[in-house]
Structures are given as C-alpha cells and as structure tokens.
Amino acid sequence: MGKKKTLPILFGLLMIFSAFSGCFGDDFLQSPDKKGIPGGLTLACLSSDEYTSMVVEIDYESGYMPEQSSVDLLKTRLQEVCDKPNGIDVLLTETNFEHSGSWTADDVREKSWEHKSNDPQTSSTLYWQAIFPSGTYSDGGVLGVAVDASTVAIFKETVEDAEGPIFNRPSAEEIENSVLVHEFGHLLGLVNLVYKSPVDHEDKDHPGHSNNEDSVMYWAVESADIGTIITGQLPDEFDNDDLNDLSGILSGEIPVWDQLWVP
Numbered sequence: 737m738g739k740k741k742t743l744p745i746l747f748g749l750l751m752i753f754s755a756f757s758g759c760f761g762d763d764f765l766q767s768p769d770k771k772g773i774p775g776g777l778t779l780a781c782l783s784s785d786e787y788t789s790m791v792v793e794i795d796y797e798s799g800y801m802p803e804q805s806s807v808d809l810l811k812t813r814l815q816e817v818c819d820k821p822n823g824i825d826v827l828l829t830e831t832n833f834e835h836s837g838s839w840t841a842d843d844v845r846e847k848s849w850e851h852k853s854n855d856p857q858t859s860s861t862l863y864w865q866a867i868f869p870s871g872t873y874s875d876g877g878v879l880g881v882a883v884d885a886s887t888v889a890i891f892k893e894t895v896e897d898a899e900g901p902i903f904n905r906p907s908a909e910e911i912e913n914s915v916l917v918h919e920f921g922h923l924l925g926l927v928n929l930v931y932k933s934p935v936d937h938e939d940k941d942h943p944g945h946s947n948n949e950d951s952v953m954y955w956a957v958e959s960a961d962i963g964t965i966i967t968g969q970l971p972d973e974f975d976n977d978d979l980n981d982l983s984g985i986l987s988g989e990i991p992v993w994d995q996l997w998v999p
C-alpha cells in the first residue's frame with residue numbers, strides 16, 4: 737500500500753519581478769493519480785478513437801465571465817488539433833466557489849473538481865474545465881495555471897492588472913485570449929510535458945514552454961510582465977513545432993507517457 741508518488745508539476749509560477757526561474761520548478765505539488773498531470777489527456781483529445789465529442793466547461797465567479805472572444809478562440813484552437821467529429825461545445829456556468837483569499841494549486845484542484853459537471857472521461861465525451869475565480873494566485877503575478885490533466889484556472893484580476901499602461905501594449909482582452917489558449921496548450925502536453933520533441937523548441941530557462949515568441953506557448957504568455965515583454969501582437973496560436981509535436985504524438989512517431997487514456 738505504498739503511497740504512489742506522481743510527478744507533481746505546477747505551471748505558472750511566473751513572478752511579477754522577473755523571478756522567472758520559479759515557473760514550476762520549486763513548488764512541487766501532489767496531483768492524485770485519477771486527476772493526472774497536465775498532458776495526461778493529450779491522446780484522449782487528439783484522437784477520436786474513444787472520445788468523439790468534447791465539452792469545455794467554464795465555471796466563472798460572478799463578475800469574472802470570460803470574454804466571448806476568448807471562448808471563441810479557445811474553441812477554434814482546440815478544433816484545429818483535436819479530432820472530435822461530434823463537436824466541441826463550451827458550457828459556461830456562473831459559480832460561487834466559496835473561497836476567500838488567494839489560490840494555491842491545491843485550492844484550484846479541490847474547488848474545480850467540486851464543480852465539475854462530469855468526470856473528465858465520461859462515455860464518449862471528454863470534459864476539460866477552466867475556472868475563472870475571483871481573487872489571485874498565491875504566488876503573485878500568475879495569470880493562469882494548469883493543475884492536472886483536465887483543469888486550468890485563469891486569474892482575471894491579474895490579467896486585468898497586466899494590461900499594458902502604454903498605448904500599443906496588449907489589452908486585457910488580448911491577454912486573456914492568449915492565456916486561456918496557453919493553459920489548454922499545457923493540457924495538450926505542450927511543451928515536452930508528456931513527450932520529448934524531436935525539435936529543440938523548449939525554452940531552456942522556462943521548462944514546459946516554447947522559446948518562440950510567435951507561439952502561444954511562449955514562456956512569457958502567462959506572466960504578469962507580458963505587457964512589457966511582448967509589446968506588439970500577442971501570439972494566440974500554436975506554432976509549427978507545437979503542431980508537429982501533436983501530430984507526431986497522435987501518429988505514434990513521438991512516444992508519449994503519463995496518459996490516462998491510450999488507444
């Protein structure tokens with residue numbers, strides 16, 4: 737009855753004051769087996785062998801509803817990579833998480849699972865979830881986190897604070913668009929979370945992230961410094977290396993591990 741240690745990974749510990757080393761290196765947290773790690777349902781999403789439809793459940797606190805543009809963009813990006821012949825639906829639900837104070841990764845997991853409408857793997861439907869809670873992450877300056885195989889959180893207050901103060905800097909809406917896709921990119925296993933890319937595009941100083949500023953998986957995308965690091969157009973799509981990784985995983989050319997479902 738040994739306590740099985742899972743590979744605990746936490747994304748998004750990017751600090752306001754550029755302490756970027758902490759992305760998910762120094763705060764290891766447990767994710768119970770059943771919940772998996774980010775990337776644990778990559779094959780379930782990419783393949784239509786078992787899961788022919790998908791529901792993206794977005795639970796938001798009153799006043800924290802995501803922008804319609806974020807919802808639309810996320811759906812488009814998932815449709816581009818996940819084969820779901822019976823469709824990808826978005827289910828928006830206003831929710832009271834009854835949580836005060838800041839959020840840890842454990843809080844996000846606990847409250848998200850309390851409010852999931854279904855188990856992530858229900859019949860032929862795959863359920864992924866984003867929560868938009870009030871409040872901020874316990875480590876300041878984090879815009880979003882991916883905490884297990886089916887769950888992400890977006891911290892809208894921090895997203896709004898990250899809006900560039902100077903003309904031409906990205907707006908809060910643009911940041912939210914990119915951060916939401918970025919966190920779901922982690923659920924897709926990007927970059928190198930559950931596989932090793934044949935191409936060297938993981939940023940050396942920011943594990944799990946892209947070194948290409950034109951990829952939505954670029955490391956700065958979930959940082960509150962985003963408005964000063966990227967002054968022009970924010971990336972909001974997966975780049976060719978990301979897409980090639982995903983198609984290699986689906987075809988079997990790239991070995992993949994820690995999967996909650998395999999064909």
Ligand SMILES: [Zn+2]
Binds near residue numbers: 747
């Ligand atoms: Zn990230």
